[in-house]
Amino acid sequence: MVVAIGFEGSANKLGIGIVRDGEVLANCRRTYITPPGEGFLPRETARHHREVILQVLQEALDTSKLSPTEIDVVCYTKGPGMGGPLYSTAIVARTIAQLWRKPIVGVNHCIGHIEMGRLVTKCDNPTVLYVSGGNTQVIAYSRKKYRIFGETIDIAVGNCLDRFARVLMLSNDPSPGYNIEQEAKKGKKFLVLPYVVKGMDVSFSGILSYIEERAPSLIEKGEYTPADLCYSLQETIFAMLVETTERAMAHCGSNEVLIVGGVGCNVRLQEMMGQMCQERGATLYATDERFCIDNGAMIAHAGALMFSSGQTTEWKDTFVTQRYRTDAVEVTWR
Amino acid sequence: METDITDDFTLWKQGAEARLFTGNYLGKSSVMKERFTKSYRNSTLDAYLTKERIKAEAKTLVRCRSAGIPTPTLYLVDFERKRIVMENLENSLTVKDYIIQLSETDDSNNNLNELEFISQEIGRLLGKMHSANIIHGDLTTSNMLVTQDNGSVRLHLIDFGLSYVQQSSEDKAVDLYVLERALLSTHSNVAQMFGAILNAYQLVFKDKAKEILKKLSDVRARGRKRDMIG
Ligand SMILES: Nc1ncnc2c1ncn2[C@@H]1O[C@H](COP(=O)(O)OP(=O)(O)OP(=O)(O)O)[C@@H](O)[C@H]1O
Numbered sequence: 314m315v316v317a318i319g320f321e322g323s324a325n326k327l328g329i330g331i332v333r334d335g336e337v338l339a340n341c342r343r344t345y346i347t348p349p350g351e352g353f354l355p356r357e358t359a360r361h362h363r364e365v366i367l368q369v370l371q372e373a374l375d376t377s378k379l380s381p382t383e384i385d386v387v388c389y390t391k392g393p394g395m396g397g398p399l400y401s402t403a404i405v406a407r408t409i410a411q412l413w414r415k416p417i418v419g420v421n422h423c424i425g426h427i428e429m430g431r432l433v434t435k436c437d438n439p440t441v442l443y444v445s446g447g448n449t450q451v452i453a454y455s456r457k458k459y460r461i462f463g464e465t466i467d468i469a470v471g472n473c474l475d476r477f478a479r480v481l482m483l484s485n486d487p488s489p490g491y492n493i494e495q496e497a498k499k500g501k502k503f504l505v506l507p508y509v510v511k512g513m514d515v516s517f518s519g520i521l522s523y524i525e526e527r528a529p530s531l532i533e534k535g536e537y538t539p540a541d542l543c544y545s546l547q548e549t550i551f552a553m554l555v556e557t558t559e560r561a562m563a564h565c566g567s568n569e570v571l572i573v574g575g576v577g578c579n580v581r582l583q584e585m586m587g588q589m590c591q592e593r594g595a596t597l598y599a600t601d602e603r604f605c606i607d608n609g610a611m612i613a614h615a616g617a618l619m620f621s622s623g624q625t626t627e628w629k630d631t632f633v634t635q636r637y638r639t640d641a642v643e644v645t646w647r
Numbered sequence: 648m649e650t651d652i653t654d655d656f657t658l659w660k661q662g663a664e665a666r667l668f669t670g671n672y673l674g675k676s677s678v679m680k681e682r683f684t685k686s687y688r689n690s691t692l693d694a695y696l697t698k699e700r701i702k703a704e705a706k707t708l709v710r711c712r713s714a715g716i717p718t719p720t721l722y723l724v725d726f727e728r729k730r731i732v733m734e735n736l737e738n739s740l741t742v743k744d745y746i747i748q749l750s751e752t753d754d755s756n757n758n759l760n761e762l763e764f765i766s767q768e769i770g771r772l773l774g775k776m777h778s779a780n781i782i783h784g785d786l787t788t789s790n791m792l793v794t795q796d797n798g799s800v801r802l803h804l805i806d807f808g809l810s811y812v813q814q815s816s817e818d819k820a821v822d823l824y825v826l827e828r829a830l831l832s833t834h835s836n837v838a839q840m841f842g843a844i845l846n847a848y849q850l851v852f853k854d855k856a857k858e859i860l861k862k863l864s865d866v867r868a869r870g871r872k873r874d875m876i877g
């Protein structure tokens with residue numbers, strides 16, 4: 314039996330979770346929310362994490378009703394993500410590992426999402442769509458690696474949605490993407506946008522500048538409402554994601570899809586993916602905001618899997634790294 | 648009443664975007680590929696993409712033919728019914744299945760030769776295709792067919808819905824990159840296969856190939872260099 318504590322702070326969420334053999338005992342989180350029209354910057358986000366982390370740690374321990382002595386391993390997000398926030402979080406993980414005299418494991422953030430998704434949904438060998446503010450990847454497992462089948466060649470899908478939300482001055486609470494989704498529900502009129510699939514890869518920056526440029530005048534002239542534009546943007550970029558996921562499935566002969574990452578909470582994306590799956594006799598697995606949005610439990614769980622298969626991170630390697638590919642990790646636990 | 652010349656086709660396979668039927672068209676054994684509506688997609692977007700893809704597939708089939716690249720002969724395009732009719736490559740096997748079949752037979756020496764041979768064939772064909780500025784857009788081993796008669800193996804390219812014409816090295820490099828990743832996720836002798844493919848590719852494509860292979864390493868690095876900040 315392994316009890317693991319996980320620290321996640323690669324973007325604007327600070328999360329600490331405690332997991333015992335796949336059972337989530339605590340999963341506490343704070344989100345750094347910026348005013349409408351503004352994105353989060355590394356320095357301020359890191360400050361936010363530093364300010365709340367000890368409080369969240371206490372909360373996680375209290376919720377789990379465990380004492381530090383009952384914890385076997387300390388896990389933290391090694392990357393990818395924003396340097397400052399990653400570093401502020403890792404420092405606390407390193408400190409308690411030393412204070413409590415526990416081994417430490419550095420976890421790849423993307424692997425955290427995938428393993429948590431597999432745990433929560435109990436799917437076996439899915440094609441994974443990983444969609445968040447910083448990442449967009451279609452992933453298939455093969456021969457000890459989570460292999461990237463397709464990905465964005467510029468900005469991530471969540472980043473595209475967030476930036477458009479800022480153009481429309483939508484609120485960042487609870488997240489800009491959530492508010493785009495609510496707006497899009499009221500949209501009716503479809504604007505044809507560029508549809509950019511290159512091989513297995515997708516590109517969003519051209520779509521974003523296309524709609525950013527035209528939005529103010531289209532709205533002013535009364536041709537399209539902000540809701541129509543949110544709707545058109547979602548329909549277009551989600552169709553690109555569903556299409557590349559389906560092509561990966563077709564090639565790998567897979568009949569399961571798992572959506573992970575913050576954008577994975579989007580009900581419209583889940584619905585579109587669900588329709589695709591139904592048409593090809595496949596099953597869709599998705600999780601709700603507790604687990605698809607960055608959280609500490611996913612880092613604890615993935616770290617526990619690594620630890621159980623004999624991995625720990627040597628002290629000299631407990632740094633953080635902004636770039637850390639999903640396919641750089643040797644999967645020793647599958 | 649209008650009779651549909653393709654009435655006597657029977658459903659054969661269901662692909663990702665299309666149903667495939669086999670039958671006779673003007674006395675020739677044919678495959679009819681009918682694209683269907685993707686219900687997950689907005690209907691305006693769906694109609695637009697479907698039309699674009701039929702157009703691309705038909706155009707490129709013809710273009711390949713004139714460039715001497717083995718593909719099924721195109722017989723008919725029907726935008727209204729969202730379908731094309733083409734030559735049936737009878738008794739063909741996808742390269743994906745062909746490789747799996749090879750790896751399941753015992754004669755390992757011979758298998759290596761066959762694998763080497765098919766890799767060279769793939770490389771040669773892609774070199775030829777790219778020198779005609781044709782970008783496939785979905786280069787996987789599922790979209791290459793092998794026919795065998797009297798021991799001679801012949802390779803054909805299919806599924807051109809995402810294809811287009813482009814001179815740039817970048818687009819050609821992306822095409823190769825798609826293939827590399829498709830190989831990675833399905834076949835275990837990738838390094839060796841992809842190496843052989845690139846060698847043969849370079850041989851037919853000569854000067855231009857250097858630039859494309861250089862671009863290929865840029866394309867590979869693209870994801871790695873991207874900051875994952877959100
Ligand atoms: N002309 C042909 N002759 C013989 N077999 C064919 C022919 N065209 C297609 N096939 C078979 O049908 C399968 C699916 O065809 P194809 O790749 O064109 O459709 P698809 O994958 O659904 O493509 P798309 O993504 O364009 O919808 C092929 O893998 C091959 O086995």
Ligand SMILES: [Mg+2]
Pocket residue numbers: 662789790806
């Ligand atoms: Mg195909």
